[in-house]
Amino acid sequence: MKFITILCVLFLSACSTQIIDMTPEPTVQKFDLTDSEGDGIIKARDECPESSSGVKVGNNGCGTNTIHTIRHRLDVNFDTNSSIVKDEYLAQIENLAGFMIEYPQVIVLIEGHTSIKGSGSHNKKLSKNRAESIKDILIQRFTIASTRITTKGYGFEKILFEGDDEYSHAKNRRIVAEISSDVSFADMKWTIYSVDNEEEQQ
16 A cells, blocks of 8 residues: 555656746847848948949948940031031030030040041041031030040041942041040849840940
8 A cells, every 4th residue: 555655646746747937038139130221131231331222232232333434426427528517416416415514534535537538638637627516516515624525537547438429428427426434333233124224225
């Protein structure tokens, strides 16, 4: 009987499991996990918290810049033996002026070209005068500083068409504006609209 009593006591003591409260203390957030810019980088590791919207960023939240050499082609055709700019080309010149205003660090070389009609010396002078006509419009109409514009007359040294017909002569009588300064642009994220934007810029 004593043995049975001891056995019952052991059995009951085994069933009386002590309940321990395992609920931990509230976790204290050590880092700022917000992303106010929406660039996918939390503030805790964002080294560039003022990134522009849509810029492609690295793991540290900073964007990258790519240096692009910009060349702005400006085609203005002239009548034979003339350096007068026709009104139909003013919109192109205005676009060039707007570009130079937007990027004040760039300078432009205005190249004058002629057809193969006439002597080499005459065409050199004529092409220079044509380039100067574009320069004058940029300065007088659009207040571009003269120090940012240089001109060069090539005559018929760089013709586009070899033919001796009127179409070839007209295309060779032209102006080309070359902007060779380097401008830095922030690399942007690719989106489903990127292809459309590229097509519009072409």
